[in-house]
Amino acid sequence: MMSPADLARRAAPVFACIGLLAIWQIASLALKNDSFPTAIEAIRAIPDILGDKEALINILASLRRMAIGFGVAVLFSIPLGLLMGRSRAVAAFFNPLLMIIYPVPKAALMPIIMLWLGVGDITKTLVIFLGVSLPVIYHSFEGAKAVEEKMLWSGAAMGLSPLQRLVRIVLPAALPEILTGCRTGLVLALITMITSEMIARQSGAGNILFNALDMGQYDTVFAMIIIVGAMGICLDAAFERIRARLVRWSEPQFDLPLSFS
Amino acid sequence: MTARLLPTNVALGLVPIVLVIAVWQGLVSSGLAPAALLPPPGAVFGRLLQQLVTWTFQQEIAATLFRLFAGFAIAVALGVGVGIAAAANPAINAIVRPIVRVLAPLPKVALYPALLLLLGFGHGSKITLVAADALFPILLSTYYGASTVEQKLIWSAMAAGTPRYEILFKVVLPAAMPSILTGCRIGLVISCIVVFLAEMITSTDGLGHVLVTAARTFQAVDMFVPLITISLLGLILNGLLGTLRSYLLRGFPEA
Amino acid sequence: MKVVPSRSSEWVRPVTPQKPASAIIEIDHVSQVFQTSSRRDHLALSDISLTIEERAFVSILGPSGCGKSTLLYIVGGFVSPTSGAAKMKGKAITGPGPDRGPVFQEFALFPWKTVFGNVMYGPRQQGVRTAEAEAQSLALIEMVGLKGYENFYPKELSGGMKQRVALARTLAYHPEVLLMDEPFGALDAHTRTRLQNDLLNIWERDRKTVLFVTHSVDEAVFLSDKVVMMSKSPGRIRQVIDIDLPRPRRRSELLLDARYQEYVVDIERMFDESDEAGSPP
Incomplete structure (x- = not known):
């Protein structure tokens, strides 16, 4: 049973979408700029893109790379982050290196990695992997660091080995924070995917976007923006649902994502 | 204790960096990686030092920094302003919240083509992209900080005779400062990344453009130089922000 | 009035029988x-x-x-x-x-202000002239036994000291x-007893x-x-x-x-x- 207030809160993002599209529509009508189609024109162009077999394959290939890059990054980063959070030595070992890598745009490594590995899937997936890893490591690190020492003592008293303590105490205790990192990483995976395709300009969603820009198909450009935007919003919403289920026990968290590239 | 611990930690932290450079050098020396694909580290750092003193390269850095600061400044002003307003006023909150929910997970780079069409290929579109990307972490952490200010701090100030509108500046803003600065730190790193990417996608100057130019002519050495430069810039800016942070938060515990 | x-009201008796107290x-x-x-x-x-x-x-x-x-x-x-x-x-x-000046269990001191800054907050807000406010604040800090701690931040003080600052901050704008x-x-039992004594001593001065x-x-x-x-x-x-x-x-x-x-x-x-x-x- 949903109360009217709950219903209004759930529907609010939908209204926000409609409102933003309406502002777009009005702005483009007011500007009368050839290269700025109205929202309705852009929405009309969406079926054309999704109906085009090649474009669809391109987009799906992008999503596959993203999923692989994200998955591998999560599997790699969570253990590393947890270890860093529980061992000062491990943290001291990796922190400076991560600090140096942090402000480097991962997609900017594309040209160099392309030199070594070519323009194929491996390069793009690797770049996505790099982009996702850092926030996941960072949040796992913070989460593991904040785990109550006494909880681990109780674990040790119960006869858990260090590895067991890491998996059975630290991992679940740090899970809310880890999932926050994963959520950031997910948005980041999408961003890195688009950017890498914008730079490599060979295939994928980012490529469609920029080819359309070069060819002056402005409604396709804006339609692609809507598609990519919708992907971001849907992925985030889906992840949020999973997150909410997994950490039902934890304090209600701040329910807005902290996305960044 | 800490005095003895610190150098050990620093030494430990240097190990992986030294290791990376050693492996890099090893790959080149052993001939496993041809110098055209992986130039030796000595050559890269030499080139970096050589470039840093040239006027043209400094111009590129200046262009990048200008866009970075302009975008970051807009993001800070908007993010802190809107974040505090949304925390203080339920009506503003009701409007801002759903919009942020929609816009925050949107990959902002995808908007770049639209920005190019609307604002042209100059500074405007890049600064807007930087601001759009850095805005949300700052806005969200400001909002979070401002909406979790301890009620009794506000009550104490009100009892001392502070009018309601002054509470915002005299209590809410300073009390939310740790959170705001955390947001700014994330926003700053994002600004570094985004400005570089925007310059890579379309630009005629800036560090990102230097990388693209080098990539077109397969000058491996010159591709590393802008990357190391942006990493150094990020470290320096992060350090400056850290100094500012520890000054502003000198009264806060664990700052 | x-x-x-x-x-x-039936329970109320004047505190000082000489002059009838009025309800505040x-x-x-x-x-x-x-x-x-x-x-x-x-x-x-x-x-x-x-x-x-x-x-x-x-x-x-x-x-x-x-x-x-x-x-x-x-x-x-x-x-x-x-x-x-x-x-x-x-x-x-x-x-x-x-x-009406509150003193909370949680102290609620402004963490970004020093002891002196916290105590000065009220008088400044009341528009008291700076020199006067400073003199009063210093006197109050001395009265609560924290002379020499003017430039400390709350985080550098113990719980008992924080509560002394909070009391001084509230007294500084002369609440009735x-x-x-x-x-x-x-606070721990020992500190608690000391603060109770000190509070009574301070209260005896102007009741x-x-x-x-x-x-x-x-x-x-x-x-x-x-x-x-x-x-x-x-x-x-x-x-x-x-x-x-x-x-x-x-x-x-x-x-x-x-x-x-x-x-x-x-x-x-x-x-x-x-x-x-x-x-x-």
Whole structure:
């Protein structure tokens, strides 16, 4: 049973979408700029893109790379982050290196990695992997660091080995924070995917976007923006649902994502 | 204790960096990686030092920094302003919240083509992209900080005779400062990344453009130089922000 | 000034018999309803009427959850009652004001200000001239025993010192009434005793009106002229007891005083009885 207030809160993002599209529509009508189609024109162009077999394959290939890059990054980063959070030595070992890598745009490594590995899937997936890893490591690190020492003592008293303590105490205790990192990483995976395709300009969603820009198909450009935007919003919403289920026990968290590239 | 611990930690932290450079050098020396694909580290750092003193390269850095600061400044002003307003006023909150929910997970780079069409290929579109990307972490952490200010701090100030509108500046803003600065730190790193990417996608100057130019002519050495430069810039800016942070938060515990 | 008759007025006796005391705070049929998270109404305070005389030290004593802090917040103007009204010197309380200074259990010091900056906040807000405000603040810091700590930040102080700063910060804008919300609740027993003594010494100087919330029976008896006993769910006034002990009070002497012991035992017995009676949840 949903109360009217709950219903209004759930529907609010939908209204926000409609409102933003309406502002777009009005702005483009007011500007009368050839290269700025109205929202309705852009929405009309969406079926054309999704109906085009090649474009669809391109987009799906992008999503596959993203999923692989994200998955591998999560599997790699969570253990590393947890270890860093529980061992000062491990943290001291990796922190400076991560600090140096942090402000480097991962997609900017594309040209160099392309030199070594070519323009194929491996390069793009690797770049996505790099982009996702850092926030996941960072949040796992913070989460593991904040785990109550006494909880681990109780674990040790119960006869858990260090590895067991890491998996059975630290991992679940740090899970809310880890999932926050994963959520950031997910948005980041999408961003890195688009950017890498914008730079490599060979295939994928980012490529469609920029080819359309070069060819002056402005409604396709804006339609692609809507598609990519919708992907971001849907992925985030889906992840949020999973997150909410997994950490039902934890304090209600701040329910807005902290996305960044 | 800490005095003895610190150098050990620093030494430990240097190990992986030294290791990376050693492996890099090893790959080149052993001939496993041809110098055209992986130039030796000595050559890269030499080139970096050589470039840093040239006027043209400094111009590129200046262009990048200008866009970075302009975008970051807009993001800070908007993010802190809107974040505090949304925390203080339920009506503003009701409007801002759903919009942020929609816009925050949107990959902002995808908007770049639209920005190019609307604002042209100059500074405007890049600064807007930087601001759009850095805005949300700052806005969200400001909002979070401002909406979790301890009620009794506000009550104490009100009892001392502070009018309601002054509470915002005299209590809410300073009390939310740790959170705001955390947001700014994330926003700053994002600004570094985004400005570089925007310059890579379309630009005629800036560090990102230097990388693209080098990539077109397969000058491996010159591709590393802008990357190391942006990493150094990020470290320096992060350090400056850290100094500012520890000054502003000198009264806060664990700052 | 019109004194509203209230349930407790029969208990009130002038603190200084020479001149009749007048009511400074009147609480008139105040009730407070909160919504719980499951959206059920919870009656936190039920029909409270209480009059507080000028220059009296009054404690509100009760188990946790009896709404004693809420009552204090209503007098402070931080919370508006669901029904009824609180008045300060005959004027309805509509919000916080510098005539009523709070001291919270959580200290609530501004972490970004030094000890001196915290104490200066009130006078500055009141528009007191800088030189005057500075002199007063320094004097207050000395009075609460923190001379030499002016430039320390709250995080560098112990709990007891923080509460001293909080008291100085509130005294700095000369409130007519001090509203103390379990001020020593977060302190260890030793510090607590010292602060109780110091508070009484400070209070003896100008005898401001104090409304003091606590759940400690001997703290209430030791400090107060009058103890308001509250019971829980819903929060009601059970009884108001005058503490007829000589002042200035010394804790070491008082502990041996048969009347003091009697007050403490009587009050504790009354709470025990109500616990045994067991109010339905």
